[in-house]
Amino acid sequence: MECEFSYQSLNFIQGHCLATQIPPEIFINICQDLPPIDLLSLARVCKKFYQYLCSTNSTTTQEIWKNSRLTFLPFVQMAPPEGMMELQYVKLVTERGCQFCKKPRIRKVYWAFLVRCCRKCLEDRTIRLDQVRHHLHSPNLIPDDFLCGLTFTTGFYKSGWDRSPKHRPANLYWIQDVHKTYDEFIKLDVNERKEWVKRKREEGKRKMDEVVKREIEHENEYWTKTMENSKKRDDRASMIDNLIRREKNEYGFPRFKMSIVEQCMTYNKAMMSTSTNSFTERAWIGFRNKLIPEYNQLFTSLKLQRQETERHLSIDVAIQTRQMDIVKTVFELLRPENDQNQFNVQQSSSSSDSNNNSDDVDNKDQINTRVNFVFESSLIKYLPWCPSFRNPPFLNKDPRILWDDDFLMSVLIPQLREEALYLKNYPAPIETVCGAFLHGGFNNKRIFGCKLCNCNSQNPTQLYSFFEIRLHLTKGEHKVRMINDDSMIEVYPSLAKSTNNNTNPGQIFPRNKPEVFFAAGFNCNLICNLLN
Ligand SMILES: [Zn+2]
Ligand SMILES: [Zn+2]
Ligand SMILES: [Zn+2]
Numbered sequence: 001m002e003c004e005f006s007y008q009s010l011n012f013i014q015g016h017c018l019a020t021q022i023p024p025e026i027f028i029n030i031c032q033d034l035p036p037i038d039l040l041s042l043a044r045v046c047k048k049f050y051q052y053l054c055s056t057n058s059t060t061t062q063e064i065w066k067n068s069r070l071t072f073l074p075f076v077q078m079a080p081p082e083g084m085m086e087l088q089y090v091k092l093v094t095e096r097g098c099q100f101c102k103k104p105r106i107r108k109v110y111w112a113f114l115v116r117c118c119r120k121c122l123e124d125r126t127i128r129l130d131q132v133r134h135h136l137h138s139p140n141l142i143p144d145d146f147l148c149g150l151t152f153t154t155g156f157y158k159s160g161w162d163r164s165p166k167h168r169p170a171n172l173y174w175i176q177d178v179h180k181t182y183d184e185f186i187k188l189d190v191n192e193r194k195e196w197v198k199r200k201r202e203e204g205k206r207k208m209d210e211v212v213k214r215e216i217e218h219e220n221e222y223w224t225k226t227m228e229n230s231k232k233r234d235d236r237a238s239m240i241d242n243l244i245r246r247e248k249n250e251y252g253f254p255r256f257k258m259s260i261v262e263q264c265m266t267y268n269k270a271m272m273s274t275s276t277n278s279f280t281e282r283a284w285i286g287f288r289n290k291l292i293p294e295y296n297q298l299f300t301s302l303k304l305q306r307q308e309t310e311r312h313l314s315i316d317v318a319i320q321t322r323q324m325d326i327v328k329t330v331f332e333l334l335r336p337e338n339d340q341n342q343f344n345v346q347q348s349s350s351s352s353d354s355n356n357n358s359d360d361v362d363n364k365d366q367i368n369t370r371v372n373f374v375f376e377s378s379l380i381k382y383l384p385w386c387p388s389f390r391n392p393p394f395l396n397k398d399p400r401i402l403w404d405d406d407f408l409m410s411v412l413i414p415q416l417r418e419e420a421l422y423l424k425n426y427p428a429p430i431e432t433v434c435g436a437f438l439h440g441g442f443n444n445k446r447i448f449g450c451k452l453c454n455c456n457s458q459n460p461t462q463l464y465s466f467f468e469i470r471l472h473l474t475k476g477e478h479k480v481r482m483i484n485d486d487s488m489i490e491v492y493p494s495l496a497k498s499t500n501n502n503t504n505p506g507q508i509f510p511r512n513k514p515e516v517f518f519a520a521g522f523n524c525n526l527i528c529n530l531l532n
Helices: 007-016 024-032 036-043 047-054 059-072 086-094 119-125 129-135 175-186 190-246 265-272 281-310 315-337 345-349 352-370 377-385 405-425 433-440 466-474 493-497 513-519
Strands: 126-128 153-156 169-174 448-450 489-491
Touching (some): 036 086, 047 059, 126 129, 377 433, 433 466
Antiparallel strands (some): 153 169
16 A cells, blocks of 8 residues: 555545544544554555554654554563564564465564564574574684674474484574674674674673563463463363253253263263364254264163172162162252252251251252252252152162162152152151251250160260261261161250250261261261271
8 A cells, every 4th residue: 555645536535435534633532442453454444544554754653553552462562673663563463474475374473583474484584503604605704703693583493393413493593684794794804893792792682682571472472362262162161061961851850961971982072172163053963963872872881880780789788879879860960050069068067046047048049940950959958868768669679779760850859859848848856866957956066865875864974966976876886887867866955955055066077078978867888988
C-alpha cells in the first residue's frame, strides 16, 4: 500500500467511506481501545486510516500502537528495539509466517536478528562462529574480536540434532552483519582496532543482555499459549467425562461405571488426545459407538473373574463383600454429581448440638439430587441399619453369588432408599445403638459399653465411643467377626445428658477409608485392614 494520496483519491474514498469523515482526534480516541490485530485491519480499510496508523514520523501514530501493545500484548511490554518503529515491532510479534520464504504459521522470533523466520531461512542467512574465518578467506583473523559487537543466537547448524562435533550447538551470526562489521574492522589500523574491540565488546554485551530479556519475555508468551492449549485439552476431557456420566440406563441410573470406563482403551485414547478442538456431538456419537462394546465386554469379563475368585469365600466374608458391593454401587451412582465430598461419615462424629446442622446438609443434598437422584448421599449413613442391608436378599440365599447390576439398581437400591428414608423420618429409640448413633449425636461420646465384658452390668467398668467399641469387639479378646449391635453393645444415653459432663470423648479416630466406613457402622472388618 502506498502512503501518498491525492485530493482526488481522498474525495473518491470519502464518497464511499463514511468512516473517513471521522475527525483525527476521534479516530485516535477509537484506536485507544483496539488490540493490534484490529488496528492492522483498520489500516487496510482506506488510505486515510493507513496514513494515520502507518505514518513513520508521527508521534501520535507511535502512541496509538504503543498503547495498544501495552494493553493487549502482555508479553511484549519491553520498548521496541533500537531503530524499530512500534508498528514493525507489533507486526514482528503478532503476525505469523516466515518473513523470507512466507512459510505459514511460523511464529519463532529471533531477537538477536529481529526476524521471524523458519529454520531453513535462518540457516541460509547465518554462519557458525567456527566458519567465519574460512568464509572471509582470512585465516589469521580472530573472529571473537571483530564479532564481539554483534548479537547471535545459539543454534544447531544444518539440521543437526545428532551429537557429532560437526553438529554441536554453535553461535550463529547473521551473515550480513558479519560482512558489515568486517568491512568496518579491516579499515582500522592496528592501534585503532584495540579501542574499537573494547568499545564493541561493551556494546555487544549490552545488546545480548537485551536479546536475552526479549527471549524470556517472548518465551512467557509461548508458555501461556501452551497453558491455554492444555486448558482446552482439559475442557475437552471433562466434556467427554460429562457426556459419559450423563448417559442413563433404563432405570434412570448412570449407564456407565466410571471405574470400568477408565479401563477402556477408547476412553484412555480420548483422554490422552492432544487435540484442542472441542468435542462435537458427532465425535461423541462415534466415541460412544466404540465405547459401548468395549465396555460391555470388559464389564462381563471382570464380573466372571470376580465370581470365580469369590466362589470359595467363607459365608461371613462373602456377606461383608456383598454389603460393600452395595456401598460401591451407591457411590458409583453418586459419581455423576461428584458429591462424594458431600458424603462425610465423619460428620456424624459431631457433638449433639450440631444435629440441626446435619439436617440442613440433608436438605441441601435433597435439593441437589432432586434433578438426578439415585441414592442421596445424605442417606448413606442410614445404610448400615437398613434391614435389607443387614440381611440382604442373596441369590439362592448364597452370599457368594454376585448380584446383577439390574437387580441392584431396579430392586435392592430403591428398597434400601425407602428403608433409609424410614430410619431418617422415624428415629429409633435413643437407647438402641442405631438411635444413639444416628440421632443422639453422641457417637463420639464414650457412652457405649461392651455386653460381652460386663453381662448386663448397670455400672460398666469401661466406656467407649462408637468406633472404639466396634474396634474392641473385633479386636482383642472377643474377636467378633460380625458385630450385632444390640446384642453386643450397651448404650448409656443418660451419661451424655447428665449436666456434670462426665462423659469423655473418644480418643481413637479412623485414619483411612476402610476405618471411616467401619466407624460409620459398616461391617467391613473381615475384608479391610483396620487398626493394628
Ligand atoms: Zn523461511
Ligand atoms: Zn559471505
Ligand atoms: Zn468386651
